[in-house]
Amino acid sequence: MIPVRGLQSHKVAVLGLGRSGLSATRALAAGGAVPICWDDNPDARARAEDEGFVCRPFKTARDFEDIARLIVSPGIPHLYPAPNLVVAAALEAGVPVDNDIGLFFQSFATNDWNKFDVAPRVVAVTGSNGKSTTSALIHHILTEVGRPCQLAGNIGRGVLDLDPPVDGEVVVLELSSYQTELARSLTPDVAVFTNLSPDHLDRHGGMGGYFAAKRRLFAEGGPDRAIVGVDEPEGRYLAGQLCEGRADERVIRISVAEKLTGPGWQVFARKGFLSEYRKGKQTASVDLRAVPGLPGSHNHQNACAAYATCRSLGLAPKVIERAFHSFAGLPHRSQLVGEKDGVRFVNDSKATNVDAAAKALSAFENIRWICGGLEKEGGLAELGAVASVRKAYVIGREAAGFALKLSVEAEVCTTMAQAVAQAVAEAEPGDVVLLAPAAASFDQYDNFEQRGEDFMAEVARYV
Template identity: 40%
Template structure:
C-alpha cells in the first residue's frame, strides 16, 4: 500500500466505494487523513462500514471543512452532467481529484525522480502496460504495475528510488489528476470512445494529451490524425512510433512487419515467432515497450529475451493452444469492431465466433476483412443484425450460445483443408447479454476449448 502521507491531518470527502475507492480510503487513513465516504449503492456502503470506514451522506456534510473530494473514476465529472458531489464540491471551492493524483503527490514528496511510466490510448493500453512491466521485470527492475489494469494504484508499494511504476490510465483517471507529470508518458492512439462522458472527440483527445504534455519523455503513436497533431505540439524529448502502412507520418521508431527499426534503419527488435505479439497493433505495443525500456537503460539481448518471453494478456489475442492444425485464440476483450479488426488482421482462415450486445455501427466496419473469414458463428443478442450484415458475404451459422459456437467451430475448423485454421473468439460486442463481463466470457471459452478432445 501507498499511505497518503501528503493528506495527513486533512478532512477528505470520498465518493465511490468500489475496489479503487476502498483502496483509496485505506491509503488516506494510513496516511493520517480524516475520511468521510459515501456511495449511491447501499451494498457498497454496507461493505465499507464492515471494514470500519466512516460512511455518511455527503449531501448533509459541511463542505467548508473538506480539503478535497476524491472521486471514483467511473463517476461523471462533466458529462452527461456532473455528479451531485461534483456540484457540491465546486460550490464550496473544494478541489476534485482521484487516486492517481494522490499517488502523484506522494511521488513528488517521497521520490520525485522515481520512474513513473503512464500509459494511455483508446486501444492497446492494457497489453502495452503488461508488456512494458514484463520487459522491465525481466531486466531485473523493481516494478509495480496497476491503475486501470488490475491493481488500484494506491494498493501498490509506494514510490521509491529505483522502483518503477507502470500505470495504465483511462481518460476518467487522467481528468482527475491535475498534477500528472510522469517520467515517461505514452499515448498509443485515439479513436472515438466514451464521448458520452467527454462530449466531443476534441475534448476526449485533449484529456488524453495530458499524459504526454508534462512528461519527461513523451512516447506517441503517430498513425492517427489526433495523435500526429499532439506529437507535433510536443517538444523534445519525444519518441514517435509509426507502423508502416498506417497513417501519413514518419516516426523515430518504425514497425516494419515483425521488425522494430530506428529511423536510420538500425534494427532494435524482431517479433518473428512471438505468438503473443502477432499483428501490426502489437507491433506498435512492442515498439512502445522498446522505447520505454531504452529510456530506462535496457536494450540489446536483455530486451530481445524479455519480448520473446511475454506470455500475452488474458482475453486479448490469448493463444489457447492447438487441437491438431487448429489454433484457438481468446480475444474476448475485443468489445468493439475496432478491437476485433486487430485480431482479424493477424490471421487468415478464421472461424470467427462473434456477437453479444452490439455497439453502434455493428460489424459493418469490418467488411474489408471479411475475405479472411472462412465461417462466422453468431452468438447473443446481435445475431439477427449480424446475420443481415454477413448475408451473401460470409458463410455463417446462428449458434445462440458460446457453447454451441465453440463446438461447431472446432469441428468445422478441424475438417478444413487450410494449413492453419483459427477458431477466434473476437466478439466485437459487449458481453452483458449473456455474461457479466468480458473476463467471464473469455474464461468460459478457455474452459470449453480445454474440454475439447485432443
Template identity: 45%
Template sequence: MIVSEIYTNQSIVILGLGRSGIALAEALTQSGAKVLVWDDNPDVLLKACERGLEALNRNKKDQWRGVDILLVSPGVPFLYPKIHNIILEASKAQVPIDNDIGMFFNILETTKKNFKIPPKVIAVTGSNGKSTTSSLIHHILIKAGTTVQFGGNIGKAVFELNPVQNEEVIVLELSSYQLEVAKRLSPDIAIFTNFSPDHLDRHGGVQGYFSAKKRLFDSGYSNTSIINIDSKEGLLLLNQNASSNQDSQSIRVTSGPLTNTKDWTVGCFLDRLVEMKEGKEVFSMPLKSLKNIPGVHNQENICLAYAACKAIGIESKVIKAAVKSYVGLKHRIQLVGIRHGVKYINDSKATNSDSASVALKTFKNIHWICGGEKKEEKLTNLAFNAKFVKKVYVIGEDPTEFAAQLGFDPHELCGSMEDAVKLASEEAIPGDIVLLSPAAASFDQYQNFEKRGEHFIELVKKIL
C-alpha cells in the same frame, strides 16, 4: 499500500467503491485522513462499511462543509452521459475534485526530495494496445534487473502498490476515464499507443475522448514522450508536444517507411524493428519469429515498449532477449488450446471494432464469435477486415441487431457463449481458427471482459 502523511487530518469523500475506490479509502484512512465513502449500489456500500469505512450521510444538509476534496473512481461518469449528483453538489460547493491517479502523482511529486534517486513513472495510454505495451515494458524491466511495479488500469490499483523505493520504476496503464479527472499527471515517460473512437457516450463525443487521452501530454511534466504517429491524432500530439515543451524529447513510433529519420524513431517495417537516430540505423531486430505475440499490431506494441526501455537506460540487447520470453496477455489473442487441428483463440479484450479488426487480420479460416453491448454506431470496418472469416456466431442480449449492423453472411444468432462455442467447434475443420473477438463491451451478459474470456476458456477446455 501507499500511505502519505500529507493527507493527515484532511476530510475526504470517495465516490465509487470498486477496486480502486476501496484501495484509496483504506490507504487514506491509514494515512490519517477522515474518509467518507459512497457507492450507488447499496450492497457495495454495505460491504465497505463492514470493512470499517464510514458512509457519507446523504441526508445531512451541510454535508460538504469542511470537506477538503472529492475523489471520483473511474467507473463513475464524471460529466457525460449524465453528471453524478454527488459530483454536481461538490462542484456547487466549490470542493476540489480529483481521483486516485492525481493523488498518486501528487504524493510522488511532494515526496521526491525524500529519495536519493527518485522513482520514475512510465505512463501508457491510447485506444488499443496499452495493456500489452505496459505489461511488456514491465516484463522487460524485470528481465533487466530493475525494481519495478505495475498497475493503474490493469493489475493493481495505484494505492494497492507497495511503498515506492529509490531507483524504482512504476509502469502505469491509464484509461481515458482515469485521465479525464486527474488534477496532476507527471510521468517521466508518457506513451501514446494509437487512437480510434471509443467510450464516446462517456466523453461527449470523439473530441472529448481524444482530449482525455491528450491530458497525459498537456501537463508538460514528462521528460520523454513516445508517440505512435500512424494516426492523425498521433501526428497532432507529436507536433503540439514538440512546440509546447522544449525541454522534453519525443520518440516517434511508426509501422510505415522510416522517413524524416533525423528524429529519434523506432519503426516496425517489413517484420523488423529498426531504431534510427540522426538519420542512421543504430539497432534492428527481427519480429516475424515472435510467435507468442503475433500480428502487426503487436509489432507496434514492441516498438513502443522498446522505445520506453531505451529511454530509461536499458541496453538494446537486453530488450531483445526479454521480448523473446514474453508470452502475451490473457484475453488478448490468447491461444487456449488445439483440438483436431483447430486453434481456439481468446481475444475477449477486443471490446471495440478496431481492436477486433486486429485479430481478424492476424488469422485465416476464422470462425468468429462476436457481439455484446455495442459501443460504436457503425461496424463497417469490421466487415471490411473480415475477408478471412468463414462464418460468424453472434452472442449478446440482442444478437439480431448486432448481426444486422455487421452485415456479414453466413452468420448464426447464438445469443449465449455456450451455443456459439458448440456450433463453431462442430463446424470448424483442421486448419481453422475459432476466435472470440467480440468487438463489443461485455456488460450485457458479463461483469467485465475478463469474466467473458474466462467463460470462453472454460467452455473450450471442456471440448479439448
C-alpha cells in the same frame, strides 16, 4: 501502500467504494486525512464500515461545507452523458474534484528519495487499444533485466496499493481515459500514447472529449519523454504539440503503418521487423515474427511502444529483444487457449471495440470468428469486408441485428456454447477459431474476462 500526502487532518469525501475507492480511503487515512465515504451499494458501504470508515450521503452543496476534496472512483461518470449529482454539488460548493490517480502523483515522491542513488520513475501508458499489453510488456522487460519494477493502475494493483519505491525502481501504470480525465496531478516521467479509436464516447461527450482526456496525461505534467503512436491524426497532432522541432528526441514517434524518417527518434514495425532510427540512421532491428507472445500488427505496435519506453530508460536493444521472447502475453488478448487436429483456438475477449477486433482479425488467416455483444457507438461499418474470415458466429442478446451488419457469412448462435460448438463442427485443419467480439460484454457477462473464461471453458470440451 502509498499514504496520501498534503491532506492531513482534512475531511475528504470518497464517492464509490470499489477497488480504487476503498484503496483511496485507506491511503487517505494512512496519510492522516479523515475520509468520509459513500456508495449507493449497501454492501460496499458495509465493507467500508467494517474497516471503521464513516459513510454518509452527499446530496447538496451544504453537505460539502466541511470537505476539502471529493475523490471520485473512475467508473462513475461525472459530466457526460449527464452531470453526476454528487459531483455537481461538490463543484457548486467550490470543492475540488480528484481521483486516486491524482492522489498518487501528489503523494508518490517523499524525502526518503534523497537517500537513493537513482530516483524512482513512473511510466504511464494510455490509448484506446494495447494499453494492458504494452504496460505488461514494459514491466516484463524491466523485470527480466533485474530492474525493480511494479505494475498498477488499470492493470494489477490500484495505484495507492503500491509499495513505496526502492532505489532505481520503475512504476508502470496503465491509465484509462476514465482515470486521466479527473486527476489533478499527472506527472509521469515517461508517457505513452498507443493509438486512438472511438470508444467510451458517451462518457466523454464525443471523440474530441475522449482525445482530450487522453491528452491530459501529456499536457498537464510535461513528461521528460513521450512515446506517441502516430498512425492516427490525433497522435500526429499530439506529437507535434509536444516537440520543439523535427530533431527533438524528447518525443519518440512509433508506427506500424509506415516507415518513419527524419532527424528525430522513431521506432516502427513493417512486415514483422521492428526498426529504430535516430538522427536519420538505423540503430537497431528486431525480428518480431518469431515472438510467440506478440502475434499480429497490433501487438507489433505494442512492441514498438514498449521497446521505445525501455530504450528511453537506458536498456540496450539486444536486452529488450531477448525479453520479448519470454513474454507470454496477457489473458484474453490474442491468447492461444488450445489446438486440436490443426485447428487453433484464440481468445481475444478484450477486443471490445471495432478497432481492436479488426486488429485481431488481421493477425490470423482462415478465421472462424465468434463475435457480438453490446454494440458500441459508431457501429460496425469500419470493419468492412474481412478476407481472412471464413464465417462469423454471432453471440449476444441482439445477435440477429448484429449479424445483419456484418459483410461476411454469419450465423446467429446467441450463446457462447452454441457458437463454439458450431465453429468446431465446421472448422478444418489450418483454421483459427477466434473470439474477437467487437462489442462490450455487458448484455450477457459482467465483464470481458468472464466472457473470455466462458469461451475457454467451452473450448476445453473439445480440445
